[in-house]
Amino acid sequence: MTLADARPEQTVTEQFSPATATIAIVTFNRSGLLSRLLESIERMDPKPGHVVIVDNASTDDTGDVVESFRERLGTQLVYRRMDTNTGGSGGFSEGMRVAYDLGSTWIWLMDDDVEVIPDGLAKMGKWAPRFRSIQGRRYDYDGSEFYWQYRIAEPLAIPIPFAPASFDASGFKEMNSGCFEGMFIHRDIVTEIGLPDPRFFIYWDDQMYGWLASRVTTSVIVDEFVLRRTREIRQWDMGIRHMNASSNAYRYYIMRNRAHIKRYYRSLGVYSPLLFGLGTALTFGKELIRLFFVERTVRGTSHLFRGLRDGRKIANDASWAPMPPLSAAAGR
Incomplete structure (x- = not known):
């Protein structure tokens, strides 16, 4: 189940x-x-x-x-x-x-x-x-x-x-x-x-x-x-919605942490490489929009790429495991 x-x-x-x-x-x-x-x-x-x-x-x-x-x-x-x-x-x-x-x-x-x-x-x-x-x-x-x-x-x-x-x-x-x-x-x-x-x-x-x-x-x-x-x-006021400013640290973790989500999805059997990859691409695009239209700069894209690079290490880490239920932790 x-x-x-x-x-x-x-x-x-x-x-x-x-x-x-x-x-x-x-x-x-x-x-x-x-x-x-x-x-x-x-x-x-x-x-x-x-x-x-x-x-x-x-x-x-x-x-x-x-x-x-x-x-x-x-x-x-x-x-x-x-x-x-x-x-x-x-x-x-x-x-x-x-x-x-x-x-x-x-x-x-x-x-x-x-x-x-x-x-x-x-x-x-x-x-x-x-x-x-x-x-x-x-x-x-x-x-x-x-x-x-x-x-x-x-x-x-x-x-x-x-x-x-x-x-x-x-x-x-x-x-x-x-x-x-x-x-x-x-x-x-x-x-x-x-x-x-x-x-x-x-x-x-x-x-x-x-x-x-x-x-x-x-x-x-x-x-x-x-x-x-x-x-x-x-x-950035888009009328019915707003987009907030960000930082280089946020840009890095936004992309890197997609790998942690991928690992959770895999562990629960809901991971689709094609659709998840599309979600990652859309996230990358959104961060470019945030850079150009909210912060009005092109500097910061390197942190997005660095996050993707480090995410690959997480995705391939054989020791990675999801957080355990507290009931399981108590039983050890």
Whole structure:
């Protein structure tokens, strides 16, 4: 039986208790943004049982900022400072591990450049008895509705850019992706699919994790605004959609990490060389468009090619294996 065969259409779990939830935050050298997020958690009602902060070896005053909130946050704060910068992927993997080890029933993942709507946890908890992998909505920096590509074209392993943005009377839409800027996930799913893969470092890690979750449960995005982005990002306004500026590091990992996705697809028997290759070509083309029209430069293409080159090493690595289920890890 495959994971897809075991996937229930809908799951009813226990009633939601805010104290069983943990907010897991990943931060790196952005103490000002982190402070704003923690101030929003201070105003939350209800509050989660724990707040876990994973600090990716920041060199600013992040540690002091965290300690300044310990007594005033109104919930238990756990601070985990990494020895090195493990990227967003490593940070979220560690944050989820800490939250899981705390016994959390629900884990709410966040970057440091958002703030929580005061009743955000109550809004997410409203859906918790029904679903086990939930994504709320976000306001953008300017207060507009932030659109997130909640579905992927599975054979291509790329987001579907024009999936409908509106909701019907049900208040939710089924998704097969994920975003660590607000993913709300039940520990049973984490047990089954394991921790997020830290090898991605940045990019595609949350899409992959959300896709894995959608294979074992009904994953949804709900019509509830629960977060607000607090950092402005340069964008190209295409009318109905926007394309954000990027960086050379992102360009490299966008292409390199296609190889990790390929390995997961192969391990689950869903890999089509032709269609996946088309998805990689479309991704490359999108990054060229981002360079030319958002950042208005031709410099940076070398990082795309370097990512493809290093991805071939991952694709041919005989020691590569997917992240194990936590149930399997516990049994060893």
